[in-house]
Amino acid sequence: MIEIISAGIAPGLALLSYFYLRDQYESEPVYLVLRSFIFGALLVFPIMFIQYVLEVEKVFTSEFLYTFIAVGFLEEFFKWFVLFFTIYQHVQFNEHYDGIVYGVAVSLGFATLENIIYLFANGVEYALGRAILPVSSHALFGVIMGYYLGKGKFSIIKNRTKWIVLSCSIPILLHTVYDSILLNYFNWKYIMVPFMLFLWWFALHKAKKARIKIFDSRLP
Known part of the structure; x- marks a missing residue:
């Protein structure tokens, strides 16, 4: 039991620490990062219940619609909802990169509890594969979500709606592509590898841009 919990938590904490420590x-x-992490974890059970009902009731006859709405939209929208209504107006969200820290925290809270449940159901031998794919992809979706939310908060008023919409819609789209490949x-591995490389590049590029904006804002 301890082995499964440790294997389930470790990748999420490692990725969260990485992005947290990049806030230079x-x-x-x-406490606020931990609170966001816990809020993300609390989303797992209602989302799993909704997904179970949608699957059992066969609401979607199209696999693409199920992937898009029941997985991509449902998971990313509720993570975005938590991020927007608990962090966006918070006084501590005072720099562009902060959106990335909190976006990653919410996403990894969700991914970590989901990972622990999966490992309990299927075995600890899946821990490495889960760390490389589902856990890291959730973290990267969180980076992208947080980046665009930061753009929304620190842009001129007329552009804010555009960036806030993108902070939700781009992660939904990327999550849908990820699950569609799986x-x-x-031979999903041949498509997933380049997609994950692109996802890492895209997310790290956005994180670097957010840090540069902080540096520029601090110049005299």
Whole structure:
């Protein structure tokens, strides 16, 4: 039991620590990051219940619609909802990169509890594969979500709606592509590897841009 919990938690904490420590100028309060992580974890059970009902009731006859709405939209929208209504207006969200820290925290809270449940059901031998794919992809979706939410908060008023919409819609789209690759392709590994490389590049590029904006704003 301890082995499964440790294997389930470790990748999420490692990724959260990585992005947290990249905040070079003003680290976010640990309690607020932990609160975001817990809020993300609390989303797992209602989302799993809704997904179970949708699957059992066969609401979607199209596999793409199920992937898009029941997985991509449902998971990313509720993570975005938590991020927007608990962090966006918070006084501690005072720099562009902060959105990334909190976006990653919410996403990894969700991914970590989901990972522990999966490992309990299927075995600890899946821990490495889960760390490389589902856990890391959730973290990267969180980076992208937080980046665009930061753009929304620190842009001029007329552009804010655009960035806030993108902070939700781009992660939904990327999550849908990710799950579509897993579900619809027999040789999914040959497509997933370049997709994950792109996802890492895209997310790290956005994180770097957010840090540069902080540096520029601090120049005299």
